[in-house]
Amino acid sequence: MPDVAEPLLSVQHLKKYFPIHRGVFGRVAAHVKAVDDISFTINKGETFGLVGESGCGKTTAGRAILRLLEPDAGTIQFDGIDLLSLGKEQLRRKRRDMQIIFQDPYASLNPRMTIRTIVSEPFAIHHIARGSERNDRVADLLKTVGLDSSVMNRYPHEFSGGQRQRIGIARALALKPKLIVADEPVSALDVSIQAQIINLLADLQQQFGLTYLFISHAIPVIEHISTRIGVMYLGKLVEVGTSQQICTAPKHPYTQALLSAVPIPDPAARKERVVLRGDVPTPIDPPAGCRFHTRCPIAVDRCKIDEPPLRQIEDGRDAACHLV
Amino acid sequence: MTDERSECKPDAKRKRDSAQPQETLQPSRDVLEVKNLKTYFFTDEGIVKAVDDVSFRVPKGKTLGLVGESGCGKSITAMSITRLISPPGRIVGGEVLLNGRNLISLSEREMRQVRGAQISMIFQEPMTALNPVLTVGFQIAEAVSAHERVSKREAWARAVEAMKAVSIPDAEKRAKDYPHQLSGGMRQRIMIAMALVCHPALVIADEPTTALDVTIQAQILELLDSLRAQYQLSLILISHDLGVIAEVAETVAVMYAGKIVEIGAAMDVFHNPKHPYTQGLLRSVPRLGTSVEKRDRLYAIEGTVPNLLHLPGGCSFAPRCYKRTAECTLAEIPLERVAELHEVRCIHA
Numbered sequence: 001m002p003d004v005a006e007p008l009l010s011v012q013h014l015k016k017y018f019p020i021h022r023g024v025f026g027r028v029a030a031h032v033k034a035v036d037d038i039s040f041t042i043n044k045g046e047t048f049g050l051v052g053e054s055g056c057g058k059t060t061a062g063r064a065i066l067r068l069l070e071p072d073a074g075t076i077q078f079d080g081i082d083l084l085s086l087g088k089e090q091l092r093r094k095r096r097d098m099q100i101i102f103q104d105p106y107a108s109l110n111p112r113m114t115i116r117t118i119v120s121e122p123f124a125i126h127h128i129a130r131g132s133e134r135n136d137r138v139a140d141l142l143k144t145v146g147l148d149s150s151v152m153n154r155y156p157h158e159f160s161g162g163q164r165q166r167i168g169i170a171r172a173l174a175l176k177p178k179l180i181v182a183d184e185p186v187s188a189l190d191v192s193i194q195a196q197i198i199n200l201l202a203d204l205q206q207q208f209g210l211t212y213l214f215i216s217h218a219i220p221v222i223e224h225i226s227t228r229i230g231v232m233y234l235g236k237l238v239e240v241g242t243s244q245q246i247c248t249a250p251k252h253p254y255t256q257a258l259l260s261a262v263p264i265p266d267p268a269a270r271k272e273r274v275v276l277r278g279d280v281p282t283p284i285d286p287p288a289g290c291r292f293h294t295r296c297p298i299a300v301d302r303c304k305i306d307e308p309p310l311r312q313i314e315d316g317r318d319a320a321c322h323l324v
Numbered sequence: 325m326t327d328e329r330s331e332c333k334p335d336a337k338r339k340r341d342s343a344q345p346q347e348t349l350q351p352s353r354d355v356l357e358v359k360n361l362k363t364y365f366f367t368d369e370g371i372v373k374a375v376d377d378v379s380f381r382v383p384k385g386k387t388l389g390l391v392g393e394s395g396c397g398k399s400i401t402a403m404s405i406t407r408l409i410s411p412p413g414r415i416v417g418g419e420v421l422l423n424g425r426n427l428i429s430l431s432e433r434e435m436r437q438v439r440g441a442q443i444s445m446i447f448q449e450p451m452t453a454l455n456p457v458l459t460v461g462f463q464i465a466e467a468v469s470a471h472e473r474v475s476k477r478e479a480w481a482r483a484v485e486a487m488k489a490v491s492i493p494d495a496e497k498r499a500k501d502y503p504h505q506l507s508g509g510m511r512q513r514i515m516i517a518m519a520l521v522c523h524p525a526l527v528i529a530d531e532p533t534t535a536l537d538v539t540i541q542a543q544i545l546e547l548l549d550s551l552r553a554q555y556q557l558s559l560i561l562i563s564h565d566l567g568v569i570a571e572v573a574e575t576v577a578v579m580y581a582g583k584i585v586e587i588g589a590a591m592d593v594f595h596n597p598k599h600p601y602t603q604g605l606l607r608s609v610p611r612l613g614t615s616v617e618k619r620d621r622l623y624a625i626e627g628t629v630p631n632l633l634h635l636p637g638g639c640s641f642a643p644r645c646y647k648r649t650a651e652c653t654l655a656e657i658p659l660e661r662v663a664e665l666h667e668v669r670c671i672h673a
């Protein structure tokens with residue numbers, strides 16, 4: 001990691017709403033507020049972990065940042081450029097620097113393409129390297145992710161989940177990106193394979209100076225790999241801090257509950273936990289005031305009316321709660 | 325509501341006892357004993373020994389955790405106990421004793437009376453396990469009418485009561501809901517209510533919380549554990565998640581490539597694992613709250629799970645094992661006792 005923190009990605013007030021159409025004329029009846037005004041920065045060479053439960057908007061945030069989904073509001077500064085101001089062609093060129101690794105290694109590789117075609121597709125799209133040079137590059141990439149270059153002529157179905165995820169990673173690395181958005185990259189893998197892929201991602205970060213936006217619901221995984229962590233609930237960031245701040249001394253009541261719900265692989269560690277009542281409310285009509293107040297164990301009257309902003313509560317840590 | 329339930333429970337029990345007098349003759353406190361169970365799949369490419377000589381016991385009111393990675397045979401073990409194996413799979417050997425009665429020798433008709441009434445299952449995906457066009461109350465009531473002579477009204481009342489027992493708020497109203505109207509956590513509660521409504525002796529929960537968020541998972545695990553204590557249920561909990569297993573199981577069995585490689589009290593298996601596979605699994609999961617020393621790499625077991633069609637001779641784990649020697653691959657490795665109630669399938673343990 002560089003000594004001086006230098007931001008690579010700065011996201012300000014990002015919003016992404018999905019319209020819900022109803023009736024014969026498909027009028028817009030409501031919006032799913034998937035990402036509702038989130039801001040954070042990621043420094044060069046660091047891993048920012050975005051954690052939250054299903055439906056909290058973490059995946060939508062990742063995609064909106066890459067403009068795989070068009071954001072509705074906000075700004076995204078990437079490597080000194082305002083991403084949202086780019087035209088189609090400029091964006092396509094800029095995408096070389098930002099890649100994504102998907103969760104499902106079964107759905108993200110085209111079953112009719114050979115591994116050679118899959119991994120060399122980025123070269124084809126961006127007209128880089130041809131013929132034997134392209135072939136050599138693919139072989140190098142496969143070696144980098146721990147696969148033998150002899151696999152090039154095989155098809156995805158011949159590989160296990162872990163190997164497929166390695167292929168997906170090789171494809172993401174092809175254009176030497178600066179930022180990789182990793183969306184639940186190990187969630188579909190077995191425990192023993194998860195560790196292999198997490199180590200590989202850490203090695204590649206060292207080797208190529210990569211910056212990661214790592215999205216996951218698995219808190220121990222996020223803690224292990226991230227430098228800083230952002231916790232999302234119902235489209236909002238509720239707490240942001242260093243990995244250690246968040247995981248050893250969480251301040252927001254939701255972060256506390258989330259951490260306390262994580263089962264520990266040690267029967268002696270069975271503990272009294274903060275079990276949250278109820279379910280996550282719908283993001284179509286989120287609760288007024290603090291979105292977490294309906295499940296919060298310490299909520300007071302003010303939480304039902306006033307929405308707490310994300311504010312700095314100590315060095316390097318922000319939280320959105322009136323009571324911390 | 326608890327009063328009503330404790331009144332009705334011994335009643336249902338008496339009915340079952342009178343149907344099977346042999347139950348009371350059994351001196352063993354084990355509700356379930358699985359002995360040398362073998363389930364093979366006879367495929368075109370060859371024989372897959374999905375469950376190969378698996379033995380364990382589940383005492384009354386206790387929880388056995390069955391842990392392993394995908395394809396290790398943990399779900400097939402559960403399906404063999406309930407005899408839900410379909411061709412090309414077949415149970416080729418062993419015994420499954422439920423309160424002393426061997427389920428393997430029962431006819432399909434007799435078995436149907438066992439399923440749902442004496443053994444019930446909770447599956448991973450509550451959305452696919454529920455019928456989308458029937459109300460949840462109807463589906464729970466159906467389970468009652470399938471096994472007991474009760475009126476429709478009574479079956480419905482039992483369904484609502486079971487929904488209350490799994491802490492579904494507003495149970496009378498919710499019983500008229502369809503599955504899509506409920507959240508994932510609520511649907512899993514419905515599945516649990518359905519599993520418990522006939523007061524089974526044994527409940528098999530196959531990855532019951534894998535599809536749920538961690539805060540909901542915590543609710544469901546807590547619920548399962550309190551119901552087990554309240555009704556003296558015997559529970560088999562199947563999971564790939566060591567944390568979930570550690571949370572609720574008294575006894576833990578670790579499976580690899582169709583075999584149990586280590587079995588023992590949860591404390592022993594988690595604190596003093598003897599099999600290199602168990603050790604590797606425990607070391608490869610990142611632990612919460614260890615960020616200070618976390619810059620180390622994770623321990624990773626090399627290689628991948630073997631193809632069950634082409635298992636190596638001797639110990640199936642040998643190719644990935646850091647302790648392997650030439651002897652490991654010579655012959656079948658037996659499960660051997662290393663301490664009181666702690667058995668390990670490794671010659672180097």
